[in-house]
Amino acid sequence: MEDPHSVSSPRRILSLSKKRRATVSSLDADERASGFGVSGEHGPKPSEVYGFVGSITTVVATVIFLVWAYVPEAWLHYIGIFYYPSRYWALAVPAYLMVTVVLALGFYLGLNFMSTPSPTSLNTVFDEFSREPSSFLPSMDGDEQPIEPISDIGLDRINDVMFNDENS
Template identity: 80%
Template sequence: MADPHSVSSPRRILSLSKKRRATLSFPDPDDKASGFGMSGEHGPKPSEVYGFVGAISTVVTTVFFLVWAYVPEPWLHSIGIYYYPSRYWAVAVPAFAMVTIVSAMGLYLGLNFMMTPPPTSLNTMFDEYSREPSSFVPSVEGDEQPIEPISDIGINQINDLMFHDVK
């Protein structure tokens, strides 16, 4: 059993894990029993399939868009394509998309500025999640120090660290 007054710190756990000897094993390349992949699963993962289909469909869609936007009408008629959207939309849709993206970014920045308290507000230093430093005094064995509980650093300590040499 562990001593009830000892501290279980991450440093102690790390130092104990360093003392263990690591073992490393490599798979046998001639062993065909495991099949495709190390985990025994067969075939591609669904995310790989979705990524492949997404990449191919993006390339095909881009080619169709460029053909529709730049190939002259007589060439499209010569290969049998008579019905297609107006060329106006080849310019209008990307322009509308860019205006929408820029407007959304401006709206997002504006909302963030509106929600941020002013610099003179005490809410910039304290809120319902603030934690005062505790007077935690651990029982120390040797040179290992446990990690202190999480807390906020006071504004006086920050000012002292940043501005104590400024004259």
């Protein structure tokens, strides 16, 4: 329970108790309720740090790559950079990476096609959980009869229905 001599605001709690010095807390009510800040865990989460460092590294690596790929050799020599990989790799590495991704996707699609049964296979319809259709029980009365199992309708039955309806 809070001290009865404290002043509450949305952002700050100022304790005016005579028993102790005035203290100021900048925790929100939600943070106080959850115990945030009390447990001793301070600072950013590791995932936030990894994300920040990763994004900075990506930007720096991209700038270095673009400088290496597009700045003339004379300028690089002027600023003191004499050892760097051949410019061939500036074009070859991205091309190899794109071809590798396309081949990996093609390989993945091929594996899926190989592991899937053909459309004419009965394995696409039946599995270990399939059951045989129950036989129709004609002994039941009227509305209590179960729905007849799904089956193919023969051509002779279709012809009878079509031609009998037209003659009526």
